Amino acid sequence: MKSVSIVAIGDELVNGFTLDTNSHWLKQELQKINFNIKKSVNIPDSNKLIAIELKNCLEENIDFVFISGGLGPTHDDITKKALSEYLNLPIEINDKHLKFLSKKFRDSYNKVKITGKLKRNIETQAEILNSFTSIPNNIGTALGMTSQINNTRLFVLPGVPAEYKDMIKSYIIPTFFKSEPKSLPILTIKTTGITESRLFNLIEDIINTTTNTFKFSILPHFTGVNVRITQLTKDVSINKVKAMVLNKVGMYCYGYDDDELKNVVYSLLSDKQLTLSIAESCTGGLISKKITDIPGSSKILEGSLIAYSNNIKASILKVSNDIIAKHGAVSSVVAEMMAENIAQHFKTDLGISITGISGPDGGSINKPVGLYYIGYYFKGETYSKKFLSKIKDREINRKISSETALNLIRIKINEYYGK
Amino acid sequence: MKSVSIVAIGDELVNGFTLDTNSHWLKQELQKINFNIKKSVNIPDSNKLIAIELKNCLEENIDFVFISGGLGPTHDDITKKALSEYLNLPIEINDKHLKFLSKKFRDSYNKVKITGKLKRNIETQAEILNSFTSIPNNIGTALGMTSQINNTRLFVLPGVPAEYKDMIKSYIIPTFFKSEPKSLPILTIKTTGITESRLFNLIEDIINTTTNTFKFSILPHFTGVNVRITQLTKDVSINKVKAMVLNKVGMYCYGYDDDELKNVVYSLLSDKQLTLSIAESCTGGLISKKITDIPGSSKILEGSLIAYSNNIKASILKVSNDIIAKHGAVSSVVAEMMAENIAQHFKTDLGISITGISGPDGGSINKPVGLYYIGYYFKGETYSKKFLSKIKDREINRKISSETALNLIRIKINEYYGK
Numbered sequence: 020m021k022s023v024s025i026v027a028i029g030d031e032l033v034n035g036f037t038l039d040t041n042s043h044w045l046k047q048e049l050q051k052i053n054f055n056i057k058k059s060v061n062i063p064d065s066n067k068l069i070a071i072e073l074k075n076c077l078e079e080n081i082d083f084v085f086i087s088g089g090l091g092p093t094h095d096d097i098t099k100k101a102l103s104e105y106l107n108l109p110i111e112i113n114d115k116h117l118k119f120l121s122k123k124f125r126d127s128y129n130k131v132k133i134t135g136k137l138k139r140n141i142e143t144q145a146e147i148l149n150s151f152t153s154i155p156n157n158i159g160t161a162l163g164m165t166s167q168i169n170n171t172r173l174f175v176l177p178g179v180p181a182e183y184k185d186m187i188k189s190y191i192i193p194t195f196f197k198s199e200p201k202s203l204p205i206l207t208i209k210t211t212g213i214t215e216s217r218l219f220n221l222i223e224d225i226i227n228t229t230t231n232t233f234k235f236s237i238l239p240h241f242t243g244v245n246v247r248i249t250q251l252t253k254d255v256s257i258n259k260v261k262a263m264v265l266n267k268v269g270m271y272c273y274g275y276d277d278d279e280l281k282n283v284v285y286s287l288l289s290d291k292q293l294t295l296s297i298a299e300s301c302t303g304g305l306i307s308k309k310i311t312d313i314p315g316s317s318k319i320l321e322g323s324l325i326a327y328s329n330n331i332k333a334s335i336l337k338v339s340n341d342i343i344a345k346h347g348a349v350s351s352v353v354a355e356m357m358a359e360n361i362a363q364h365f366k367t368d369l370g371i372s373i374t375g376i377s378g379p380d381g382g383s384i385n386k387p388v389g390l391y392y393i394g395y396y397f398k399g400e401t402y403s404k405k406f407l408s409k410i411k412d413r414e415i416n417r418k419i420s421s422e423t424a425l426n427l428i429r430i431k432i433n434e435y436y437g438k
Numbered sequence: 439m440k441s442v443s444i445v446a447i448g449d450e451l452v453n454g455f456t457l458d459t460n461s462h463w464l465k466q467e468l469q470k471i472n473f474n475i476k477k478s479v480n481i482p483d484s485n486k487l488i489a490i491e492l493k494n495c496l497e498e499n500i501d502f503v504f505i506s507g508g509l510g511p512t513h514d515d516i517t518k519k520a521l522s523e524y525l526n527l528p529i530e531i532n533d534k535h536l537k538f539l540s541k542k543f544r545d546s547y548n549k550v551k552i553t554g555k556l557k558r559n560i561e562t563q564a565e566i567l568n569s570f571t572s573i574p575n576n577i578g579t580a581l582g583m584t585s586q587i588n589n590t591r592l593f594v595l596p597g598v599p600a601e602y603k604d605m606i607k608s609y610i611i612p613t614f615f616k617s618e619p620k621s622l623p624i625l626t627i628k629t630t631g632i633t634e635s636r637l638f639n640l641i642e643d644i645i646n647t648t649t650n651t652f653k654f655s656i657l658p659h660f661t662g663v664n665v666r667i668t669q670l671t672k673d674v675s676i677n678k679v680k681a682m683v684l685n686k687v688g689m690y691c692y693g694y695d696d697d698e699l700k701n702v703v704y705s706l707l708s709d710k711q712l713t714l715s716i717a718e719s720c721t722g723g724l725i726s727k728k729i730t731d732i733p734g735s736s737k738i739l740e741g742s743l744i745a746y747s748n749n750i751k752a753s754i755l756k757v758s759n760d761i762i763a764k765h766g767a768v769s770s771v772v773a774e775m776m777a778e779n780i781a782q783h784f785k786t787d788l789g790i791s792i793t794g795i796s797g798p799d800g801g802s803i804n805k806p807v808g809l810y811y812i813g814y815y816f817k818g819e820t821y822s823k824k825f826l827s828k829i830k831d832r833e834i835n836r837k838i839s840s841e842t843a844l845n846l847i848r849i850k851i852n853e854y855y856g857k
Contacts, residue, residue, distance in 0.1 A: 031657050033475040035465030036626070036666070038457075042480075046454030056452040057487065061461075061478040068476065075494070091634075091656075136642065160635075179658065181829065207455075215510075223555070238450050239598070247455070297744075303730025304723030307744050311722025314798055314832060322750035324743055325716075325726050331741035331784060365750060379733055410600070413733055 021082040023049060025059040026072050028088035028098055029178055032061040041087060041183050048187065052196060057081060064089055069101040080170045083195070085187075088178035090161040091144075099146060102175065106168065108148045116153060116162045117145035123160065151175075154190050158182045165191070203250040204257045208264055209278055210271035211243035211426050218244050221267045225260065233260055241415050242280075242422040243273075273429055280425045281309040287432055288319040288369070295428075296365035297323040298336060298357040298372040300348070301391070305421045306373065321365045326357070336360045349374050351392050351403040358394030359401055369432075370396035373424050377416045391420045393427050397435065440501040442468060444478040445491050447507035447517055448597055451480040460506060460602050467606065471615060476500060483508055488520040499589045502614070504606075507597035509580040510563075518565060521594065525587065527567045535572060535581045536564035542579065570594075573609050577601045584610070622669040623676045627683055628697055629690035630662035630845050637663050640686045644679065652679055660834050661699075661841040662692075692848055699844045700728040706851055707738040707788070714847075715784035716742040717755055717776040717791040719767070720810070724840045725792065740784045745776070755779045768793050770811050770822040777813030778820050788851075789815040792843050796835045810839045812846050816854065 025045055031037040042059045049056060057079075062068045069086075076084045089098035103110050120141045121133055133141065147153055147164050154163030154176070161177035163186045174191055176183050210218065219237055226235045234249040246264060250257045265272060274283050288295060297307050297320075307323040310316050324335060329348055332338040338356045346352040354372050362370025375391030382388035389408035395401070404427055408416050444464055450456040461478045468475060476498075481487045495503045508517030522529050539560045540552055552560065563579050566572055573582030573595070580596035582605045593610055595602050629637065638656055645654045651674045655666040665683060669676045684691060693702050707714055716726050716739075726742040729735050743754060748767055751757040757775045765771040773793050781789025794810030801807035808827035814820070823846055827835050 030655060031666075033465060033478055034469050035462055035467075036469075036657065036664070037659075038459070038462045040457070043454055043457045046452060048454075050453050050455075055482070056480075057482070058491075059452055059480040061475075063474070063476070071498075072477075079490075136639075180660075181831075181834075236449060238455060240456075245455070247450075299723075301730075302727075303735070303739075304718075304726030304742060304744070307723030307746075308721075308727050311744075311746065312833065312836075316722070317746050320722075320744075321747045322744050322754075323723060323746070325723070325730075325739075325741050327726075327730065327736050327742070328740045335741075414731065417731075 021054060022057045022080075023054055023083045023085070024057055024076050024079075024081045026076070026084060026086045027059075027061050027178070028064060028069060028086065029061075030063045032088070033063045041178065041180055044180075044184060045085060045187065048192070049196075052192070054083075054196065064097055066097060066101045066104065069098065070105040073102070073105055077169060077171055082170070083172050083174070085174050085176065087176040087183055090163075090175070090177045091179075098175065099148065103148055106148070108150060110146050111149055112142060113145050113147040113153050113162060116147070117142065120145055120160055148175075154186050156182055156186065157189060158185050163190075203253070205250070206248045206257055206261060207276050208246040208248070208261065208268075208272055209243060209274045209276075210246065210268055211273055211280065211422065213244060213268065213271040215239040215244050218246070218268055218271070222246070222264055225263050225267070229260060233257070241410075242419055273426065280422055280429070282313060284425050284428050285310065285313050285316060285319060287429060289315075291432070291436070293319065293369055293432075294321050294367040295319050295369045295371065296321050296361045296367040298361035298370065298394075299323060299325050300327065300332070300357075300372075300374040301377045302373050302375075302417050302421050302424075303327060305417050306371070306424050309421060309425070321367050324361060324365075332357070335364070347386060349376055349386050349390060349392060351394075351405060354392035354394030354403045355396075355401045356394075358396040358403075362396045368397065369428065370394070371424055371428060373420060375416075375420055377413045377420070378411055379413060389416055391416075391423070393420075393424045395427055395431055397431065402431065440473060441476045441499075442473055442502045442504070443476055443495050443498075443500045445495070445503060445505045446478075446480050446597065447483060447488060447505065448480075449482045451507070452482045460597065460599055463599075463603060464504060464606065467611070468615075471611070473502075473615065483516055485516060485520045485523065488517065489524040492521070492524055496588060496590055501589070502591050502593070504593050504595065506595040506602055509582075509594070509596045510598075517594065518567065522567055525567065527569060529565050530568055531561060532564050532566040532572050532581060535566070536561065539564055539579055567594075573605050575601055575605065576608060577604050582609075622672070624669070625667045625676055625680060626695050627665040627667070627680065627687075627691055628662060628693045628695075629665065629687055630692055630699065630841065632663060632687065632690040634658040634663050637665070637687055637690070641665070641683055644682050644686070648679060652676070660829075661838055692845065699841055699848070701732060703844050703847050704729065704732050704735060704738060706848060708734075710851070710855070712738065712788055712851075713740050713786040714738050714788045714790065715740050715780045715786040717780035717789065717813075718742060718744050719746065719751070719776075719792060720794040720796045721792050721836050721840050721843075722746060724836055725790070725843055728840060728844070740786050743780060743784075751776070754783070766805060768795055768805050768809060768811060770813075770824060773811035773813030773822045774815075774820045775813075777815040777822075781815045787816065788847065789813075790843055790847060792839060794835075794839055796832045796839070797830055798832060808835055810835075810842070812839075812843045814846055814850055816850065821850065 025042045027039050027042050032039050089096045144160050151164040151166040159182040164175045232252050232255045236247040238245040304325050310320050326332045333340050336357050337360050354374050357372035358370040372394035376382050376388050378388035392405050394403045408419050444461045446458050446461050451458050465475050508515045566583050570583040570585040578601040583594045651671050653668040657664040723744050729739050745751045752759050755776050756779050773791050776791035777789040791813035795801050795807050797807035811822050811824050813822045827838050
């Protein structure tokens with residue numbers, strides 16, 4: 020299997036100003052076509068550190084190296100210069116790209132004459148290392164480039180995500196990456212509602228008895244645990260192992276591989292032609308945001324109400340101030356009323372609600388931070404579920420509680436339809 | 439200045455299954471106390487690659503190396519073994535941690551006897567390298583450890599984010615990281631509504647005339663451009679340069695350093711004791727989610743309506759089907775009605791609305807994907823703003839349009855109060 024290294028350059032990446040989502044995206048793309056990454060690195064805009072990293076990659080005979088960042092028009096864009104010095108290759112102007120840029124700037128600056136500062140600016144962006152081939156930029160202005168250096172194919176790309184992704188998808192993968200034969204399958208079983216150690220205990224015997232034929236990875240997240248199974252030899256069946264695992268933990272499994280809970284819920288409801296409305300309190304729109312991440316979600320979601328104040332709960336959801344005074348806004352009674360009334364008000368099949376205390380403030384001894392009630396209404400049945408997160412982080416609690424609400428829809432609808 | 443490297447280990451990190459947010463968080467923490475990262479690396483669970491990376495760090499005399507991941511109880515947790523082999527140090531059991539774990543398991547498993555599989559499991563987690571010092575784990579079960587190897591201080595940490603962060607905050611930073619003297623200031627000016635190249639043109643002269651005393655970095659994102667100014671010498675004033683930059687681009691500046699637009703809007707409204715309601719269509723809850731990310735946001739946000747279908751726009755926001763038929767749901771007329779009516783219905787000072795086409799479907803020649811109208815109502819004034827994103831990505835368009843809505847609140851409220 021060919022080896023790949025990713026080198027993302029930029030002070031903003033090592034200082035924590037910018038999260039390196041480009042490299043993460045590239046890993047996912049290469050995983051799809053069965054290439055594995057040997058190393059992914061962030062380094063600052065430093066001539067010396069760029070040289071050290073490039074030297075490491077060439078010495079280790081990495082097959083493909085993706086270098087990105089520092090190709091723009093501004094003064095701290097030093098990547099080309101650093102490569103030119105280390106590889107001892109002069110920088111020259113790429114005429115085709117210069118013409119392309121000049122036209123682009125003339126068009127957007129209303130046929131202004133390109134002289135002085137603007138001209139120098141454009142020339143800088145059209146620079147390429149001698150012997151390198153240019154990579155077309157369909158989106159922005161920076162010039163990508165590639166060359167074979169000894170055993171290593173080098174790609175030099177802009178750090179702007181849209182340009183970076185387009186160059187890789189439109190040019191690099193079709194030109195240089197034939198898919199590796201995917202002879203041995205990999206499967207990820209996605210679960211929620213069970214802890215890592217409990218899950219491990221349930222399937223430990225399966226792991227131990229298949230150790231020569233399958234590799235298991237157990238990957239916990241805040242909102243669930245994934246089990247990744249990699250087949251190691253031919254002549255065995257991953258489906259058989261999958262069935263063994265599901266036999267132990269199937270009730271916690273919501274999907275496989277790229278499945279996300281929100282998409283699973285969307286498919287479930289749109290298959291059954293059911294409509295949904297949501298009354299959110301503490302999650303403040305997060306559940307609705309997740310559902311509407313999905314193109315076509317208007318098929319199932321009529322709308323949502325974010326009842327952040329008790330006034331709105333009272334006036335629109337008809338949860339009276341008396342009831343709130345008696346049971347508290349965070350209670351099963353209120354969650355159930357919210358679910359029933361949103362479904363009625365918005366004329367939908369399902370009504371989902373959530374009320375809780377995300378923190379950091381607002382908790383008490385009886386109702387601590389992390390306490391949630393999720394309400395559910397469907398075909399005359401009203402139901403609510405209480406849960407308590409032990410984490411005191413507002414953002415994490417909102418994530419966990421919104422996923423728990425989606426999971427409740429999945430479980431209850433499957434239950435109703437006898438699945 | 440001391441040098442720091444971050445080495446995060448895990449197949450899931452290089453395969454793109456998990457985004458390495460730990461390293462990003464650590465970079466931010468170290469930046470706060472003025473330490474800079476020389477390198478941040480992701481490598482797979484591989485004995486050989488762990489050894490190569492450790493060798494590089496020791497040879498380059500890095501002062502502090504943070505190694506994380508692969509300390510858990512499962513079979514693919516090989517970090518300790520790899521370090522033991524490379525450093526030629528035997529693995530032994532840490533008695534104190536073993537006692538702590540045994541008690542923890544007895545307590546949570548209802549005083550069960552610890553034998554067999556469970557006993558071996560616990561012993562594995564209590565293992566430490568000879569000559570290393572343990573790092574207490576206040577949250578989970580894995581044992582962290584540290585040692586000085588030649589010129590390098592090595593920290594070995596679990597990859598679980600809560601445990602990783604707690605060990606660094608509670609133990610490592612107080613014990614080993616005295617804040618570096620922050621003699622020279624850094625300032626980030628945050629802008630939105632202006633492109634990178636336009637901004638660069640406006641401040642290029644300032645950059646060129648201060649090149650010996652200040653370093654400028656221009657950092658574009660989808661929703662704005664940051665200008666980071668690093669002071670390079672004593673005896674100059676960063677405030678003077680700040681004023682020069684603001685003189686050119688102040689109208690686009692919404693804040694500094696860690697400021698986020700949502701917090702700026704929150705402070706603006708809570709200072710003036712103004713309440714807000716939001717009617718979202720295409721953004722499906724994202725604007726409300728951003729506002730409610732902020733603890734205490736109930737002070738300003740009464741609630742929101744996500745009118746994802748035209749039915750809800752008609753029945754609750756009183757935007758009749760006739761008006762939608764005449765002007766289209768994505769129009770200035772509808773945006774303005776939504777803003778007015780949500781403010782009236784929810785009894786708030788401000789009403790904000792958004793209607794648009796996020797894509798990938800739903801566009802037409804006259805109303806393409808990326809077209810948005812934002813509506814605004816405050817003290818009798820109704821206003822709307824049209825904008826067109828050239829990007830065809832649903833997620834990015836939703837991000838950009840929600841930030842544009844927040845920015846509109848900022849501009850209009852500042853305008854009203856004569857700022």
